[in-house]
Amino acid sequence: MMSSWRWPSGSALLLLLLGGCATGYHSDQGLIRGYTGGYWDQPGPGELLKVGFGGNGYIDRDTTHAYLMYRCAELALQRHKPYFRMYESLPDAIRDRPTMDLTVGRVAGAMGDWVFVLFDQNYSAGDLSATEVEKRYASYIHPQGARS
């Protein structure tokens, strides 16, 4: 007797694979990985860079927070800037009220957050050390200690 069980179609299998696991640390661009979200950035105004991370319904708040902090540090180091400061909003940036933490929350069921970032060559009050932040959150990006 033939079994009635059938392999799922390619598209159903792909959706199952993509939708069934939490967003990883990667860009939100791209046909496959971008489907589940990822990090993004937008320039301006001025020297500010708006940096965000959008996850799916499976990623938790701590991981989203860690990914966004790590991405800000990574962008600072890519620009050869040892420090960066984060602002939760443009009014906070105008008043120079940096934040040390993020308000990660859900928008329509998906976890995500964004900040405005200024990169600094020299330390000033409110700055975070890019190297220290990267070290602090590296275990979320490289969970098995793959990073030396």
Place this chain on the structure above:
Amino acid sequence: MSRRGRITRRLGTGLALAMLGGCAGLPMYQPTPNQPLATIRLSPSMASQAMPLSMCDGQHCYDLKNSHGELQVPAGHRLMLFKVLVASGYQRMYSCSPDLSFVPYAGVVYYADFALRAEHCVLGLYRDAPFSRVGVMLEPTVRGVPHKRAG
């Protein structure tokens, strides 16, 4: 009722009418010749939209057309700017309609930003400040930047 109260009420009525008639769409704003205008530069998230904002001038409401990441608005009297967002999220639909009012001055450049965060959507309007690191400054004529809960 004070002048400010009357203006706010007229702008509010205009906004309500605009939202109720949202399905039919609003007429596109077309400046008349020699009309004094102000420019609103759009943040990257808004610059990709054809009609990122709408406005009410106390009598009529219009959609504003995005031209190379900028909008033109009439100067000299208080306007209400608003955005109606309806989008699909992760297994959910959400909507919000943040608004603000301000008095545009002819020849001045403003910067508009829209953002979603933790079930709130925010529309912000600032004055261009190209010589500051942040690039913008607070616009003193802006009133009411409500944080509305996404539905």
